[in-house]
Amino acid sequence: MNTPLTRLLDFVFAITGLCLLWPVMLVVYLVGRMDSDSPIFSQTRVGKEGKAFTLYKFRTMVVSTQSVATHMVDAQLVTKLGSILRKTKLDELPQLVNVLKGEMSFVGPRPCLFNQEELIEERRELGVDKVLPGITGLAQVNGIDMSEPKKLAQVDARMISNHSLSQYFRLIIATAIGKGAGDRIR
Template identity: 65%
Template structure:
């Protein structure tokens, strides 16, 4: 319950104070791809679908698959910058405010990632809200290794505490972990 309160407060005030940056990225994204906001159905808590919101980092017509399956040439120049700085994740603060995500939790996968869904189901990972960042992300484990990712997600869930919550947030904000490998 305390983590949900922190999630809401940090996300709400993040959106409140960062709206000028969000607006600038939207304008730049409009010139970059013609459609700066990316929405995609993802697997949420208890495997219920929700719509993830991010800044678009690839052209509009890019195939809807896991990032590691898309070629690096598909990422735009602005998209590359947004990914390196993790600014492409900022719109997910809306998902956190709405209660669909937490700031810290397992990264939400696509419904077509059957191997990852099965591995996470077996480990009880879907019992918690998906997150913007987590233990796997700060340790450079992405969705290209589904079994390993599910294992680290389970480890994060079992060891979650306020201290770890803040540790993962600080590590993400200071650039630990490279995110998805593209």
């Protein structure tokens, strides 16, 4: 999945995205400052081969929210701005920096938290941990989130085994036009 061509595309798209979308990111950041003193959210996630990396997003939940999988978080912890960011997927824009740094790809399995042990083990057994995590993937556009670890790992493995340039573009386009709802919140 992480071929030299996809890495080149990731790099070019991340640079292009940052150059074109910096005004949007600046507005979201400034509006986010009214919501919280820290509109950028960073969290340690599981990367390729189980290595830790810091994932960046725009904050969508109150600062005091516990560091658990999104499906385990109460909906009341999502801020008004956060609700809009999550629906539009604008909260993911800072991950362009993760892609630029080579910690993520545009397409790959969504990076989980280290406390999601069942998902980590399922992914390890299926070889999913051998690729860079992604901003989007097959599971995301099909509404499968981390509340179903076995199913998620299987769909991630299928995505990896069927990797192609056309799949890479299809998944990016499907995400950009709003397919998939992101992780559920209870």
